[in-house]
Amino acid sequence: MTSSGGLRGYFVRSENARGFSLLAPTLILLVLMMVIPIIMLVARSFWTQSGMIETADFSLVNYQMFFEKKIYLYVLGKSLLISGSVTFATLILAYPAAYFVAFRVKKNKLIWLILITVPFWTSYLLRVFAWKLMLGYNGVVNSGLIGIGIIDEPLGFLLHNVNAVVLTLAHAWAAFAILPIYVSLEKIDKSLLEAAADLGEGPIRSFLRVTLPLSMPGVIAASLLVFIPTVGDYVTPKLVGGSSGIMIGNLVTNMFGRGNNWPMGSAIAVMMMISITLVVCIYLWLISQVKKRSN
Amino acid sequence: MTTVAIDIRGVSKVYNPGSNQAVQALDTVSLTINDNEFFTLLGPSGCGKTTLLRLIAGFEQVTGGEIMLFDEEIENLEPSQRPVNTVFQHYALFPHMTVAQNVAFGLERLKKPQAEIDATVERVLSLVKMKELGDRRPNQLSGGQQQRVALARALAPSPKVLLLDEPLSALDLKLRQNMREELKQLQRETGITFVFVTHDQEEALAMSDRIAVMSNGEVQQIGAPTDIYEHPVNRFVADFIGDTNFLDGEITSVNDDLVTCRVGSESLFEAANSGNHSVGDQVTLFLRPEKITLSAAGDASRQGRVANIVYLGNQAAYTVDMGDGIELTAQARPREDGNLPFATNDTISVDYSARALRVLAK
Incomplete structure (x- = not known):
């Protein structure tokens, strides 16, 4: 009882919490569809490929x-x-x-x-x-x-x-x-x-x-x-x-x-x-x- | 010998002619505006005063008639070719330019040396007391300051005629009253013909050399402020300018100076004879409130009962019930102790000179 009331109360009181919850759908989508792929892309650019084998070691080659x-x-x-x-x-x-x-x-x-x-x-x-x-x-x-x-x-x-x-x-x-x-x-x-x-x-x-x-x-x-x-x-x-x-x-x-x-x-x-x-x-x-x- | 600056000859303007949305904004308007004159076009919104101004500026084309500017036909001139400049209602300052660049806008095309342009900008800005703010952007200025810049910009190319489209309407009351005096002074100093459009009768009376009162696309009366106020030609003008008591009645006798008029069922009013009246004419009498003197009930021939009081600070407007269905509005000053001289339902004397009461044709 008190805990759910407390959570509710937290959302009512905190401007930031309400802001983030409104942003959440966009934020989740952006992180999943943009940020993670770009991080993966940047990371992979430092890997190497020879023939069919991809090596996940850092390299500037x-x-x-x-x-x-x-x-x-x-x-x-x-x-x-x-x-x-x-x-x-x-x-x-x-x-x-x-x-x-x-x-x-x-x-x-x-x-x-x-x-x-x-x-x-x-x-x-x-x-x-x-x-x-x-x-x-x-x-x-x-x-x-x-x-x-x-x-x-x-x-x-x-x-x-x-x-x-x-x-x-x-x-x-x-x-x-x-x-x-x-x-x-x-x-x-x-x-x-x-x-x-x-x-x-x-x-x-x-x-x-x-x-x-x-x-x-x-x-x-x-x-x-x-x-x-x-x-x-x-x-x-x-x-x-x-x-x-x-x-x-x-x-x-x-x-x-x-x-x-x-x-x-x-x-x-x-x-x-x-x-x-x-x-x-x-x-x-x-x-x-x-x-x-x-x- | 006065020179005619603008001669408007039978000008008509129809918007959307030929369609079912056709609007007759001006109907064969004729008037002349003299050089070096402060001329005001006064009327309620939709009376055609702004349309007339826009026709002079060249933003609209006349449907009929012609406009002469210093004896030249200007119908075929583009707005850019006409020696007139406009102060727009909402100033229309260029937001991407500084105050000085705005003022210089109309000068740069004249291919004058930069030093001369700068000198003109500085002169005009100091004329409107804005010299220090030349580097500001319009959005950094207050409404009154923007107003001054708009004036300076329009004055800078030294137009023969300055057109002002309700330039004071967006300012608050105190500023508006100050700007009135400044505008009038500016007109005297520059000697440029001002054509001023407004719906504010007080503004018009305070500044103008002559006023044209317009309604429904027609000029009702042209004259000096005192003419318009004291001798309105019809009920519209009398009603639009200032506060007025109207009394509808029938003339019962006429002599050289005065006519007698029956108002209501049995009240007789004497009024100044303005000529051409005969017994039996249906007329409207009008009487300005300030021509009426109210005093404590005494020997005066007319008495009435105070029906309503509107307190205005420096004075109070009294509505006095004269009986016979007649009400008159008059003014009285508060006494020295600040109290009003009469209270509601007091019986008071109502005095006025018969010459103050005038006859309007119905």
Whole structure:
């Protein structure tokens, strides 16, 4: 009797206990699905594999290999560059769409927002295949161009290269960029734009001096949302990237698959996480510097 | 010789024309605003005063009529091309810029040397007593300070006309009263034409050179504050500006100076003859409370019973039942010991000059 009352009383009295019990479902899930796997991944990256035998002794041999064989650093650098291009392309494509919905659409904004997310109701894999059909040797673009007589031979450079990867990823992640930018544009008080016009600025300068700076939080959020997950993507490069469009994620999957070297795959994955974290930190630091300068 | 700053000629504005949500915000409004004038557009919300201001600023397009600014047609000019600046109701300060950057916003496009811009910013900020706060962000300022920055920003490009859209409505009472005087003084110092929109009649009376009283998209009356207050042209204006007693009745006799009017079943009131009245006309008489003198019951021709008292500190508003279904509201000051001179149900004398009682056309 008293003990259950005491437990109950403890929860009523303690702010922390109540806080933790509210957090518990998320916390348990995160620990099980995120923290433990990452610890296991980091631990395994220090193991070694020879043939079929995995040895659980501490060793830096995987990291040594990572820095010695140029291919790893090269592919990692290229992946960061590709993701950077994807992020840039996505922002360029997403901003006008977000701007349109925020400022030009007067009625039924919700319908527009739902329409923007419609492509995401189909599987990611299907969307990548769709681009394969679009850009392929006998694909929509080539047969279209031949049909209207612009080219005689199908263009070979559309598919199986870096450009195809950038294009496919930019399309795939568009909604993740449109929505945060839309939110930050929507929050801008329309009277600020009237004030800018009233003070003599035309539409372009008003945009550059008022709308763009005020939407930067959305742009920054969008760039992180697109950049971070695309670095490790392996489906798109595998399907549309060919040999030149290979990314770091493909190396990791190879190590966990055919290569059958899980410790090496873990080491590559850890290096990938570290470099993404570094890039993001430098990016955010640069932004804070620019902000300070403008004051 | 006064120059006309803004000439509004038969301007109409319909929102959503042609649809079932069409709203006539302005109906053939004509008025002129003189250069170097403090002009107020006064009216209840939805009367069209803000619409008129936005038409002058260029944020809305007229449906009919034309607006001339210093004899120039401005219909085809973008807001950015019009030599007018606006102080917005909620200030619309740029949150990502400092106070000084906000004030410099309208100057930078003029391609002036930075030293000149800085000098102008400093001059305008000291004009509104904000010189020390140039490095602050808008969100670090109080409402009154934001108000001053908004004023400074609009004044910095030296507009020919300053448009003010209910700029004091978000401030508390004391601040609002201080800003009234400052605005008026600022207008005199700068010599810029101010067009001030408000729904606060006290504000309008205190600051304006002339007032346009608006209702339902039409101008009811234009005139100096004393004109509007003392000689309202209709019941709406008399009612909207200040407190008023209205008496509905019928004219029973007319002579040169005075008309006599029967109110209720048998009470006769004499009022100033404003011309064009004849026996039998149905009219409304109006009498400002402060024109009535209340005193202890004596020889005065009219007496009444105190029906209600509203204590206001420096004075009290008395509702006096005059019999015959007639009630008059009047004011009395508290006595020196702080007590009110009359109590509820006291019988008191009610005096006023017949000239203070005016006839409004019905």
